[in-house]
Amino acid sequence: MKLLALSGSLRRLSHNTTAVKALKILAPDHVEVTIGSISELPLFNPDREGENIPALATLKLALEAADGLVISSPEYAHGISGPLKNALDWLVSGSEFPEIPIMLINTSPRARHAQDALREVVTTMSGRVIEKASVSIPLLGTELDAQGVVEHPEMSTVIRHGLNEFYLAIAPKL
Template sequence: MEKIKILALSGSLRKVSYNSAALAALQQMAPEHVEIVIGDIGNLPLFNPDRENESIPALEQLKSSLASASGLIIASPEYAHGISGPMKNALDWLVAGAEFPNKPIMLINTSPRASHALESLREILKTMCGLIIESACVTVPLLGSGLDQDGIVANWEISNALQTALNEFCQQISLQPRQ
């Protein structure tokens, strides 16, 4: 079976983040033929179109990781009914790049009551020509659970939901035409 490489981005910069923990748990549970690389958006400068032609190491790394990935997983919190500032900033940096259009995307929502940011994120990603794989998007009840990466892996209901979504995502990626 061909190896599938996926970039995963957390929209949270918190050290103890449910979104980051969900991605780390998914990385741990991924089948052998799936490599999940967790990217870093915390070192990106604030988006400024005047800087688009500059060499920015954090941006170059993000673009390189995205270009080499077959898909993108995003887990991002909701702040004041919107997507997190760091995630919006990262997407603003990626909007004009050739790495993003038609990239299959899986969304993870870690709070069932957080729907505004998720809908906003969907709109932004569609505007950027991302290919959201709706059948692979998943909401898991982590907010207030106290679960870390190991707790998520050990929780059958949550780990099963994440693995099922990842399996669907990988299946849909394998059906996409090679670019």
């Protein structure tokens, strides 16, 4: 199985990027995780949809090759981060997104508004959020890097469990 993982944060020391890096390390051998990038996408403008935008082409190819999408998003002012919403706006009219299974990772369990908004956006785009696979890990306020998350017994167990549930939801359809 191939998964594309996206962090909704552009911050160098982002907890969301840490989470997707840990997910990649924790993935079993039969699950390949590619970490995509949204940092080079220009601001969404429907007038530019026909243009050759290399960062968009790379993202669309990675999504098309994926059996599932993992999204870890921060919450800003009770909403989805601007960079992530921008990326989703670029993908809304493409054929790569509809019906893709989605696993959500929340790195601040007390921040639920962005997760709710993200569910609304991706389901409107015809993505399928796999609730049993979606997880919350308490990274906010820690100094853990990806290896620290991997070595943290509770967090690594939660991520592994989410990955297993995601695999079980996707594998029968492959």
